[in-house]
Amino acid sequence: MTVAKQKVLALSGDEAVAYAVKQSDVDVIAAYPITPQTIIVERLSEYVHNGEVETEFLCVESEHSALTACLTAAAVGARAFTATASAGLALMHEILYVTSGCRAPVVMAVANRALSAPINIHCDHSDTMVERDSGWIQIYTENSQEAYDSIIQAFKIAENPEILLPVIVGLDGFFLSHTLENVKILPDETVKNFLGVRRFPSVKNHEGKLVPFRLDPENPLTIGPLDLYDYYFEHKRQQEEAMRRASEIIKQVHEEYANISGRRYGDGLIEAYRMEDAEIATVCLGSTAGTVKTVVDKLRYRGVKAGLLRIRTFRPLPVKEITAALENVKVLGVMDRACSFGGFGGPVFHEIRHILYDAPTHPHVANYIYGLGGRDMSYMLINQIYQDLQKILETNRIEKLVQFIGLRE
Amino acid sequence: MSDWKFTVKEIAEKPELFSSGHRACAGCVPATVHRLVLKAARGPVIATHATGCIEVSSTIYPYTSWKIPWIHTAFENAAANASGIEAALKVLRKKGRIKNEKVDVIAFAGDGGTYDIGIQALSGAVERGHDFLYVLYDNEAYMNTGIQRSGGTPHGAWTTTSPAGKVIPGKPQFKKPIADIMVAHEIPYVATASPYYWKDLIAKARKGLEIEGPAFLHVIAPCTRGWRFPPEKGIEISRVMVETCIFPLWEAVDGEYRLSPPSKLIALKPEKKKPIKEYLKIQGRFRHLFTAEHEHVIEELQEVIDKRWKRLLKKCGMA
Known part of the structure; x- marks a missing residue:
């Protein structure tokens, strides 16, 4: 084609x-x-x-x-x-x-x-x-x-x-x-x-007859019945x-x-941006990725091994692909544009940290909750996250596992 | 309007689209109502159902009583279900993706799914003018969850959420005039029906199907468990409801009210109108009203019935 x-x-x-x-x-x-x-x-x-x-x-x-x-x-x-x-x-x-x-x-x-x-x-x-x-x-x-x-x-x-x-x-x-x-x-x-x-597709109806899966007067099908234990x-x-x-x-x-x-978004599930040899990386969803890519480019220009993993398909969660993409990362920052009140970090953080439990290598994983209610996620703030990740890489310890970023504290 | 004439034999010989074998209670009038409505089918039909007692008792997987395509999605959206079905049939027929024939759409819902939680979807669907028949089978309470009061429960009735208490004897409010509310939507056809007058019911269902645009059929459907009467009494009760004028039979074609024969007879011979006590005494849900302390509730109910009946006669030009 x-x-x-x-x-x-x-x-x-x-x-x-x-x-x-x-x-x-x-x-x-x-x-x-x-x-x-x-x-x-x-x-x-x-x-x-x-x-x-x-x-x-x-x-x-x-x-x-x-x-x-x-x-x-x-x-x-x-x-x-x-x-x-x-x-x-x-x-x-x-x-x-x-x-x-x-x-x-x-x-x-x-x-x-x-x-x-x-x-x-x-x-x-x-x-x-x-x-x-x-x-x-x-x-x-x-x-x-x-x-x-x-x-x-x-x-x-x-x-x-x-x-x-x-x-x-x-x-x-x-x-x-x-x-x-x-x-x-x-x-x-x-x-x-x-x-x-x-x-x-054909499905079996209540009489055991194969019928097309749709409401069709010629092939009656009951959809949405009571379905018990x-x-x-x-x-x-x-x-x-x-x-x-x-x-x-x-x-x-x-x-x-x-x-x-002629257009591709990674493999359709995830998009790994400059991840080949990345030591520090972020994970994010949606439009923020555009700004993150600019920050990554600037960091790369300065010799920092930075990358971005954008999750395009969040459900089903591409576990295998995410695991492979994060294989060599040492410090990871997961960005959440949602809050799970009373939970342990934001929803994307839950998923990513959970996936990494079984990964052969365990990077440090920190969570950054940002941009609620349309708060702008600027170049400066993203840069701040990468500085934080860099610090974690150097000190080998995370001071704050879950942070809110870009708001009045 | 419909010139469809039918005999008992023809109705008996028509295939049962709502088959036996369902798990409704012995003496379930709502099940009979469904069977009768489907006897009015004039060709292919797709039915949809709000959550409710007939929905659950007729479709326990992997069994079904429905010999026509049928879908249930939730409680409050039977009319929205019908909207989607009707729209899809229309456009798919136009595009030649399904057979080019008229398929009727019927939405069934109980009183909870109509008076209360489903009224928004119903009002929206008829305002949009979808061509479908909405059948309200009214057993006057949330029977599926075990007899809780709804907007369709009559004044004074005992339910588990309007108990016959020492201070408040049953439901304090009166039944919402749902069919009049539907007439106020200026839809082409609204009617009330009782399964005792089954030929009238089938004829009205047929009219509802034949008419272009939304049609609303309000069928009273006594519930043996919820109203507290013996299983064999349901059809009789649905007659007494008409005779006492607590549930008069009428239809409104393009907003023009007209009494149906059983109620018209009472309008012409007012002495035939029975007092409401005769209706109340044959059910357990009103038993607490027959005490010196609570008798005033019966009077209140009678007053409202009389007032509503008068108003209806006026609308029918018979006052």
């Missing part, structure tokens, strides 16, 4: 997401406006009202109904999309589990935003971190280009008959959602061919197995997409 000729448009992250949805032949969109996701639903409404897409757009009365309608639409066989943020995602919480449990391949963009109270409309990852156990694949993007690319990939991942899991694509609120960027756009036909139409556990296990399979599928889809677009 050859890389397609692409046009460049100046789009905000939200607009890039909407554009990707427009090209993905989505059948049903159900959404409710919430800052900083609003531009997504505004653009999609324009596409629908101008007849640019063949999509049923449901302007529902709540996020709870938005995700519900996407779930049942997907159960009928539709390609379904929604978008939300913060409180909207929290209101969907119940249905997130129902969606993954019903194996409905819904794709959702989340313009990451802080949770109330106090109310705050700006970026952090508290909203999606709450949902990390909800059975959704989670992809965090670094820029609007990646948000565009990831939405298209997400449909292909979610709808893979081996997977059938819903996908969240996160883009940092305002930093990406509202910031204009040059975004390369694939031709409509290329996206259409890449995605194709939904295929349905005699079968529920097996069904949950199947979800976990689908998650495990998803890692490979995410990599494959990412690679296929790279072949038509």
Whole structure:
């Protein structure tokens, strides 16, 4: 396959997401406006009202109904999309589990935003971190280009008959959602061919007959039944197995997409930036990685062996890939844009430190909680983290395991 | 409007879309209501259900009573389920991805899933104008969790969260006029039905399916366990409810109220209207009202029934 000729448009992250949805032949969109996701639903409404897409757009009365309608639409066989943020995602919480449990391949963009109270409309990852156990694949993007690319990939991942899991694509609120960027756009036909139409695996119905997995009057199927201690556990296990399979599928889809677009984000799961011989490194998610890369470049220029590991796919957690990428690191700083109140550090810290328990080498691992409620993560602050890591490397001890960074103490 | 005529034999011969073998209680009227509603099917149907007693008792995995495609997602969103199904059918048919035929969509929910936790999704779905039939099977309390009061529980009734206490004798509030609330949404079809008048019920369900846009069918569904009556009495009680005018039968087509025959008969012959006591005394949930101390509650209830009945007659142009 050859890389397609692409046009460049100046789009905000939200607009890039909407554009990707427009090209993905989505059948049903159900959404409710919430800052900083609003531009997504505004653009999609324009596409629908101008007849640019063949999509049923449901302007529902709540996020709870938005995700519900996407779930049942997907159960009928539709390609379904929604978008939300913060409180909207929290209101969907119940249905997130129902969606993954019903194996409905819904794709959702989340313009990451802080949770109330106090109310705050700006970026952090508290909203999606709450949902990390909800059975959704989670992809965090670094820029609007990646948000565009990831939405298209997400449909292909979610709808893979081996997977059938819903996908969240996160883009940092305002930093990406509202910031204009040059975004390369694939031709409509290329996206259409890449995605194709939904295929349905066969499942056994209550009469033991093999039927397509969808609500089809010719092949009745009961979806979402009462499932007690005699079968529920097996069904949950199947979800976990689908998650495990998803890692490979995410990599494959990412690679296929790279072949038509020319764009790669690491291996689709993680992106190791200047990690080959890195002694000190940070781990982060989302748009912060862009600034971190600049800091790493500067440090490298000065001869410091610094690196960055950006986790693109947080669920399923790429354990093998993370372990391999951190093999030679001596001091690691894990950056969390969310707080686990009363826990031992932030959620990403929990995961990374946990992975390293079984690693052949044990680096020092410190946690930096930053940027809550949209607090800017500047070049200076990131540089400060690397100085801290350098100090740990030299003294061979961590003074403070979990720190809040960039706030009044 | 529907010109569908049917005989008992035809109904008996129609396939059972809600099959026997479910685990509902002996004498469960809600189960009968589901069976009757599905007898009105005119072609392919997809059903969805709010969490509730029939949802759980009809789908214990790996068994199901549903011979049609069926989905349950949660408690408060039956109407949102229907919205997604209807939208998907519409667009997939347009794109030629499914057979080009009309598929009816029915959402079932109990009183908890309609009056209380589900009213937001219901209001939103009908405002958007989805083409579906919403069937409220009203057994007047949260029976699935063991008889807790809902917005549909009548005044004075005992439930486990409105107990017949020494100070407060049952539920202090009155039943929410849910069907009128639906009429106020200006949807094309709203009706009430009782399983005793089963032909009326089936005909109304059919109208709800045939009409373009949202239709709301409020079916009273006595619960043997929750209302405290013997299992064989449910259908009889659903008759007395109409005779006492605590649950009159009517339909509103495009907002125009019209009494259905059993209630119209009472409107024409007011002497046929039975006092509410006759209804209350055949159920255990009102037993505590038949004491000198609490008798005033019966009077209060009668007053409200009379007031609402008068108001309904006015709406039907029969006052």
